Amino acid sequence: MLLQSALSRAEQASERAEISLTSKRKNVLALLMAAERPVSAYELADLYREGFEQSVPPMSIYRMLDFLTENNLAHKLNSENKFISCAHATCEHSHGAPQFLICEQCHKVKEAAIDKSIFIELEKAVEKAGFVLTNPQLELKCLCNECAQAGKQTD
Amino acid sequence: MLLQSALSRAEQASERAEISLTSKRKNVLALLMAAERPVSAYELADLYREGFEQSVPPMSIYRMLDFLTENNLAHKLNSENKFISCAHATCEHSHGAPQFLICEQCHKVKEAAIDKSIFIELEKAVEKAGFVLTNPQLELKCLCNECAQAGKQTD
DNA sequence: GCCGGAAATGATATACCATATCATTATCGG
DNA sequence: CCGATAATGATATGGTATATCATTTCCGGC
Structure with missing residues (x-):
């Protein structure tokens, strides 16, 4: 851009x-x-x-x-x-707790909202462990489809 | 210890x-x-x-x-x-993908395995976004119950 | 035992990320 | 226009991480 x-x-x-x-x-x-x-x-x-x-x-x-x-x-x-x-x-979207998909190869990042059902499950699991979730931001190490594709060819 | x-x-x-x-x-x-x-x-x-x-x-x-x-x-x-x-x-537990609950106050950390159902949901969400989950490690900012309790009293 | 290669560690330099602190400038209501 | 507050500049310094080359340790085969 x-x-x-x-x-x-x-x-x-x-x-x-x-x-x-x-x-x-x-x-x-x-x-x-x-x-x-x-x-x-x-x-x-x-x-x-x-x-x-x-x-x-x-x-x-x-x-x-x-x-x-x-x-x-x-x-x-x-x-x-x-x-x-x-x-x-x-x-205008209010965007709840953010979740980032980070391509480990090309470092492209996609931001998404944490899925509501996942969020609830996470909160439950956290609570069960004796904690309170305060600031949920998920950063997930991934491969984007392009890099995953490219990787396969050299395997 | x-x-x-x-x-x-x-x-x-x-x-x-x-x-x-x-x-x-x-x-x-x-x-x-x-x-x-x-x-x-x-x-x-x-x-x-x-x-x-x-x-x-x-x-x-x-x-x-x-x-x-x-x-x-x-x-x-x-x-x-x-x-x-x-x-x-x-x-002996094989411990799947780790999930860390990190107390923002006292910095205590609890390690747990990511709940299987959460893991599956995450994978689905990630896939839908055009990525492949490679190295899932969740680091969740929390308060431990002790610190949460202490915090309430000063609110 | 000892020789040679591989793995582990040491030593040094340097790059990168982040914050503390005090000085200066810009902004804005009265 | 003045004074308070917010924003930015300038400088120093500390914490995290890696690159690179030298040295030591380990270990299997002879």
């Missing part, structure tokens, strides 16, 4: 969320959207410099990412130490 | 897995078992020095951890960047 169209999507997202993003936060969100794959904070600093011809220190990137994730416009993939824009940033 | 008894448990684990552990690998496993909570590779290096009066470089710790995780005697908690001994290291 081109940065230009990502910027307008970011604008759209901020309106939808009824949040007025500063121009830098909007730019960072746009970079995340344009990336279409998880990127690290330091990568974002590089992308920012390249895309907007202005250098932003990583520390600031982290703060903007904090803001974006707190407002559900982006997510942090804890298992990858990378960030990704929320798939529902511009749409 | 005392280091001494952890050592014999580590020994037991290596016999069960039909793997002959080098003394250092066994020591690292024992440290993990004695810790009873997730520890980082660098922490392990410190613990090793304290427990065995010998300094082991972190690089070597990482390699031993690789070995232990490959042989299912330990796990890496990707969301924490820490390691933990496998709950089934010394027992």
Whole structure:
């Protein structure tokens, strides 16, 4: 996706969320959207410099990412130490607990909502073990169909 | 748990897995078992020095951890960047895909097997999204009952 | 026993991820 | 316009992880 169209999507997202993003936060969100794959904070600093011809220190990137994730416009993939824009940033779906399918080969990520029935089962299992589920975010290591296909041929 | 008894448990684990552990690998496993909570590779290096009066470089710790995780005697908690001994290291249960309940407060971790019905549902959902589940390890952010209880009182 | 290759470990350097802290700038209601 | 608050900059530093080459240990065959 081109940065230009990502910027307008970011604008759209901020309106939808009824949040007025500063121009830098909007730019960072746009970079995340344009990336279409998880990127690290330091990568974002590089992308920012390249895309907007202005250098932003990583520390600031982290703060903007904090803001974006707190407002559900982006997510942090804890298992990858990378960030990704929320798939529902511009749409109306309220998106419950997120579930990420991460291709171990090409690192493509698909965000989905955790299936309601799975969620309930998980909660039950957790409760039985003497815990309370607080912040369910599933990160599942997978292969996307393309990579799985490619893998088979070399087996 | 005392280091001494952890050592014999580590020994037991290596016999069960039909793997002959080098003394250092066994020591690292024992440290993990004695810790009873997730520890980082660098922490392990410190613990090793304290427990065995010998300094082991972190690089070597990482390699031993690789070995232990490959042989299912330990796990890496990707969301924490820490390691933990496998709950089934010394027992006969074949333990399927692991699921970790992580208390966000006290960082206690409980390992369980992913419920079979949940596993199947997950696989279905993943497949529907065009992916193949390869390495399912769930890391669920929770509160343990103790911390949840303590939290309520201060609400 | 000892020789040679393979496996394990050591040593060193370096890259990457993340946060603490204080200074500066931008924003906005009164 | 002023002052408070939020946002960003600048700098330092700590934690996690890997790459690479050197050395030691282990072990089977002679």
